[in-house]
Amino acid sequence: EAGVTQFPSHSVIEKGQTVTLRCDPISGHDNLYWYRRVMGKEIKFLLHFVKESKQDESGMPNNRFLAERTGGTYSTLKVQPAELEDSGVYFCASSQLGLSDTGELFFGEGSRLTVL
């Protein structure tokens, strides 16, 4: 069974440009999360989808970030326009809704974003 996949693995863009990150969760997982790790800091929650609905987007830094999950399958996270402080590693995680409720999340390898 395929795990959580993220694309691209690394993106280097200029300040002011747009970047779109994609996450494909494990098939059948209704919960999808985005996290971000800025260098030297904690991995921080950005937002949570259940199927196609945003359940919690309290961690989104500002309105330059837009996340979507069309049809409740894959998700995209767009940063427009990118700023220097957006650099970091963006992780996606998924879990199966209601399964034993132990809270285990399955993570992708992350997308490293570098804004110059």
Next chain:
Amino acid sequence: AQSVTQLGSHVSVSEGALVLLRCNYSSSVPPYLFWYVQYPNQGLQLLLKYTTGATLVKGINGFEAEFKKSETSFHLTKPSAHMSDAAEYFCAVRGGGGADGLTFGKGTHLIIQP
């Protein structure tokens, strides 16, 4: 609100020595606790978790952790370090984002000296 503190951003041990990575948490509800590991160029992988029941939990690769409520700790140990254990380790507590979201510590790099 939940929070996690990992003591030491870098821990260095000799191959064959005991590994001890410290984690203290704060949680307003009975905690679910996790240790994840990130090997170079890989994603986060679950090492072990505590939800309820036995306070000593065993994980993959010979790691274990003990939940101590009185100390609000969940330290990770391994009796004998191996070179392949070199990685970054993250302690996390459930809560703080989304229905099942996690709050992470800052991570600890484990360095294994030959």
